[in-house]
Amino acid sequence: MALLSDDIVQNVKEMLADMPREGTLTVFTDDQDCEYCEQILQLVDEVAATTDRVRVEKFEIHKNADEAAAMNISRAPAIAITGEEDYGLRFYGIPSGYEFSTLLHGIHAASQGTSDLDGQVKDFLDGLSKPVDFKVFVTPTCPYCPRAAVLAMEMAIESKLVHANVIESAEFPELASQYNVMGVPLSVINDTERVEGAAPPQMIVDAVRKAIAT
């Protein structure tokens, strides 16, 4: 049975219709221990079927350890979202609920290779000289989470030094507890700065500034 309803398929079609270039969803599954891997594979196939612009690649994290290492992926299930380049967009877990939006905005933005961020934020990102790693913790039922996740992804698209990892907290309880995630969205920058909630871009920029100063 299809995961996406006819209504949603129609909306996805409309949303992805103006992708200027091809985008790729590279899925890493885990044969040994993975609750929703089958559903993730089915989901990306259903998304790809709505347009000729989305390609899907599938790997098993242990059998294809080289590919995983090349994409800097050490946990499954994971989806690398790439366009003409790899901008460092990663989604860990199944992008269901509101996180389905994050996946689609991610692939659309990766295909464009540019973001809608405003000039000031872009200038700041242009001037970066140190790497910035985002871990954005989300849950599928959190309506504010896609905002935080998409913002990190847009920043990653604007700067080669920024990487955006979006993590479905309920599927990665050990990461969630390591980072003490008890409210979402939570953006952790370079493992040091924490921003709770769907913060406006300027607030995230301030947190990035602090994170790279330490």
Add this chain to the structure above:
Amino acid sequence: MFDFKLTPETPKKEHKSDLYDVIIIGGGPAGLTTAISTARDGMETLVLDRESTGGLAATTDIIENYPGFPEGINGMDLMDRFRRQAERFGTEITEFEEVSEVRPIKEGLIEVETDTEQVYRGKTVVIATGSRPKKLNIPGEDEYYGKGVSYCATCDGPLFRGKDVIIIGAGNSGLQEGLPVLDYANKVTFLEFLPSSRAEQILQDRVKAHAKSTLLFNQRVVEIEGEQTVTGVVSIDRETGERQVFPADGVFIYVGYSPYTAFVKDLVDLNQWDYIKTDQHMRTKIPGLYAIGDVRADNPAQMTVSVGDGTKAALDIREFIQEL
């Protein structure tokens, strides 16, 4: 088992007008309803929101009493529809801008200033800022916010799978938001200050029927305890005076709401609880300045009432502008 949702991207900031017909402060159900009507009527309409649009309604898992959705509808879904309907008729929406001041200049001109020092000018202005969750103001509440204390069970509930959760407040919001948590938490204890719940009977019945729920009344919660994160809640039984610690990993607070009116308190009449007084056409005492939805005095905090308020204001605005 899974569902998949689409939310709009952040709208772009392009301000089309020097003088809007209508500026709406707050993009919850009330504000967006006014926008649907005024924009459809051809009036230049701007909605400003300090967060994303959708308001409180967007934070609830399911709304079952909004007509037209016999199976109920997820709050965010419903609010997406409101917003798309407003945008379809040309409403401009700007998010993450908090209005800090409203300045009536003369009849037909009111200025609205935001925390980013943007000034917008409108012929009319509608205050639809709703309310925010009340805090308990007890020790531990701020300290453990985001570390087990939360005001949104829909958002943060899934982080407490298999854990023990306490919900403070067993009114409509507490019970309604606690129900989905019962499905995955180990145990959910509801602590209510009053001797009984004022929630709808159907919600009370559903909670009571659940094997993992405990509902306790006459509880005055005095402290939230924790180490790194929340470990429990201290409560005093108001009947027996007994002090008890309820161990928990997560605490959700649903003890009522207070209105967002500080920024207009010197401008309009407020009631004793700081809600804005209006006449039956939603007019405040300042011509061209309206208040609608949960922020308005004597409103029962229901979607359908907010929506009704929004329409009433739109109708009056049309007449007001025609007469300018």
